[in-house]
Amino acid sequence: MDIVIVGSIALDDVKTPAGEVKNVLGGSAVYASLSASYYASPGIVGVVGRDFSGEHMRVLEAHGVVLDGLEKADGETFHWYGYYEKDMGTAFTRDTRLNVFASFAPNIPVAFRPAPFLFLANIHPELQLQVLDTMSGPEFILLDTMNLWIETKRQALLQVLKRVTMVVVNDAEARQLSGLDNLLQAARWIQGQGPRGVAVKKGEHGALICWEGEVGLLPAFPLDKVVDPTGAGDTFAGGLIGALAQKKQVNMDALKSAAVIGSIMASFTVEEFSIGRLAHLNEKEIRERYAHMRRLSEIKPLELDIIQGG
Amino acid sequence: MDIVIVGSIALDDVKTPAGEVKNVLGGSAVYASLSASYYASPGIVGVVGRDFSGEHMRVLEAHGVVLDGLEKADGETFHWYGYYEKDMGTAFTRDTRLNVFASFAPNIPVAFRPAPFLFLANIHPELQLQVLDTMSGPEFILLDTMNLWIETKRQALLQVLKRVTMVVVNDAEARQLSGLDNLLQAARWIQGQGPRGVAVKKGEHGALICWEGEVGLLPAFPLDKVVDPTGAGDTFAGGLIGALAQKKQVNMDALKSAAVIGSIMASFTVEEFSIGRLAHLNEKEIRERYAHMRRLSEIKPLELDIIQGG
Numbered sequence: 001m002d003i004v005i006v007g008s009i010a011l012d013d014v015k016t017p018a019g020e021v022k023n024v025l026g027g028s029a030v031y032a033s034l035s036a037s038y039y040a041s042p043g044i045v046g047v048v049g050r051d052f053s054g055e056h057m058r059v060l061e062a063h064g065v066v067l068d069g070l071e072k073a074d075g076e077t078f079h080w081y082g083y084y085e086k087d088m089g090t091a092f093t094r095d096t097r098l099n100v101f102a103s104f105a106p107n108i109p110v111a112f113r114p115a116p117f118l119f120l121a122n123i124h125p126e127l128q129l130q131v132l133d134t135m136s137g138p139e140f141i142l143l144d145t146m147n148l149w150i151e152t153k154r155q156a157l158l159q160v161l162k163r164v165t166m167v168v169v170n171d172a173e174a175r176q177l178s179g180l181d182n183l184l185q186a187a188r189w190i191q192g193q194g195p196r197g198v199a200v201k202k203g204e205h206g207a208l209i210c211w212e213g214e215v216g217l218l219p220a221f222p223l224d225k226v227v228d229p230t231g232a233g234d235t236f237a238g239g240l241i242g243a244l245a246q247k248k249q250v251n252m253d254a255l256k257s258a259a260v261i262g263s264i265m266a267s268f269t270v271e272e273f274s275i276g277r278l279a280h281l282n283e284k285e286i287r288e289r290y291a292h293m294r295r296l297s298e299i300k301p302l303e304l305d306i307i308q309g310g
Numbered sequence: 311m312d313i314v315i316v317g318s319i320a321l322d323d324v325k326t327p328a329g330e331v332k333n334v335l336g337g338s339a340v341y342a343s344l345s346a347s348y349y350a351s352p353g354i355v356g357v358v359g360r361d362f363s364g365e366h367m368r369v370l371e372a373h374g375v376v377l378d379g380l381e382k383a384d385g386e387t388f389h390w391y392g393y394y395e396k397d398m399g400t401a402f403t404r405d406t407r408l409n410v411f412a413s414f415a416p417n418i419p420v421a422f423r424p425a426p427f428l429f430l431a432n433i434h435p436e437l438q439l440q441v442l443d444t445m446s447g448p449e450f451i452l453l454d455t456m457n458l459w460i461e462t463k464r465q466a467l468l469q470v471l472k473r474v475t476m477v478v479v480n481d482a483e484a485r486q487l488s489g490l491d492n493l494l495q496a497a498r499w500i501q502g503q504g505p506r507g508v509a510v511k512k513g514e515h516g517a518l519i520c521w522e523g524e525v526g527l528l529p530a531f532p533l534d535k536v537v538d539p540t541g542a543g544d545t546f547a548g549g550l551i552g553a554l555a556q557k558k559q560v561n562m563d564a565l566k567s568a569a570v571i572g573s574i575m576a577s578f579t580v581e582e583f584s585i586g587r588l589a590h591l592n593e594k595e596i597r598e599r600y601a602h603m604r605r606l607s608e609i610k611p612l613e614l615d616i617i618q619g620g
Contacts, residue, residue: 038616064617087491181397183514184532204493205515206527217516217529217606222494246614253610260609283616290612296527299570299604300563304556306348306593307374 007121
């Protein structure tokens with residue numbers, strides 16, 4: 001197993017302009033592990049309730065996701081009730097029932113601890129610190145977080161930042177965390193707290209990647225139609241760390257390539273509800289979207305005279 | 311002369327978080343023609359008042375901008391009083407004094423009429439139609455417009471759209487014009503009205519380029535610091551049409567390259583007030599930014615195994 005992923009496993013009720021689903025599989029660890037599974041071997045650490053179906057387990061197992069860190073607790077699985085309005089830019093929460101997730105304490109199986117890659121999906125920063133204390137010392141640690149922890153658990157979050165390799169945040173979170181409007185400045189501020197890298201997700205506008213002193217700018221895969229944006233961010237992070245785990249080296253070229261993989265995987269996720277599309281991809285469609293991304297962002301060498309003095 | 315540019319020539323008072331200037335040179339035709347002048351030979355059609363200084367004329371002349379279409383009318387030059395707030399994403403207008411621009415009727419010099427490239431900067435669509443009727447039949451016509459005309463002169467604007475080669479709009483205008491939220495759909499809707507190409511400017515998020523059936527996505531040049539965004543859009547359009555006019559061929563690769571030139575020129579414009587930076591560029595700094603844009607958006611071929619069946 002290459003990657004430990006610690007996060008939520010959820011059942012979701014989601015309504016978007018394209019339709020509505022109830023009780024479907026979701027959660028950061030689910031999206032991230034399925035996405036990563038196309039490139040490396042992930043194991044998840046999380047908790048579900050007695051209502052979590054064997055069918056959901058089998059989907060994850062069929063993708064080679066190692067489930068030894070999946071705790072089954074008395075009670076019901078974390079349930080999110082959300083909806084999106086017309087532009088689907090923002091997820092609105094109608095209700096969140098934490099259920100068994102309320103008392104979640106990550107219990108990392110001994111066999112998971114030497115894993116070289118770790119993705120700390122969005123959970124309480126204190127729990128993220130516990131995970132860091134338990135692991136043997138991963139080579140690459142990717143961190144996600146959210147506005148709630150930036151607001152209410154800033155000190156703990158800054159402690160986590162000191163100990164991770166790379167952070168993945170959306171543009172609003174980057175601005176909120178740094179207090180800076182300019183995204184490049186915000187990313188550099190975050191790097192100043194410890195991480196060598198930052199990926200700022202800008203939704204339909206793609207991603208800004210910073211690695212040490214270098215910068216990369218990547219478009220999002222252009223889609224005509226989005227059915228459900230739920231899980232896009234976690235799918236991005238999972239694809240990114242999955243690609244890096246296979247590559248086993250991190251530099252700007254590898255990171256950009258991994259972030260393109262993340263974007264493509266997210267582009268599949270949003271085309272159906274839940275994991276409807278993400279769980280059923282083939283090599284050809286992934287390679288086609290990667291090639292399409294290369295083509296549409298390729299800039300040819302400058303073949304123009306510049307009239308001196310203007 | 312390769313490019314006729316029809317638009318405003320203005321004196322601006324601008325206040326931004328970085329400072330404040332009064333009575334500085336501005337206007338769409340000024341930014342666009344200076345930007346284009348590094349790549350081709352532009353001539354401008356516009357009107358100024360008696361207060362327009364000889365010094366401003368000399369700046370334009372020094373860049374080879376042909377001024378035979380610059381009318382000097384009785385009265386004062388168009389004056390814009392604007393400001394930007396913290397994130398500088400939106401220009402706010404404190405006052406607009408149209409002055410001599412209120413009765414502007416583009417008078418295209420006979421020598422300008424056979425020019426192969428035409429940029430219709432943002433003016434009343436009825437005036438844009440008059441320009442189209444007067445020109446001999448340019449090979450490539452680039453159109454800009456604004457929310458005001460989309461709202462109040464929609465029918466005339468749709469007539470213009472039928473007759474131009476390419477449209478440059480910002481994301482809000484593309485959505486407003488098409489009634490569609492998805493930018494790719496919005497761009498395709500605009501293409502459906504006549505133009506072969508559309509460039510949607512997304513500010514700090516770069517540009518979406520559509521040319522016939524193809525799509526390109528380009529980042530904006532990443533800047534740590536913006537002094538004054540005024541003129542960025544016109545500088546982009548001027549660089550784009552300037553590069554195309556030199557290249558003398560239009561296809562997706564040439565367009566993307568030209569749009570990168572446009573972005574770079576805009577990145578210089580916003581680093582100082584007015585044309586403080588745009589009027590004083592050298593070949594080396596342009597080539598450096600172009601190379602930087604290529605580097606940061608380059609995506610290497612996919613060198614990963616995709617685990618079949620996920």
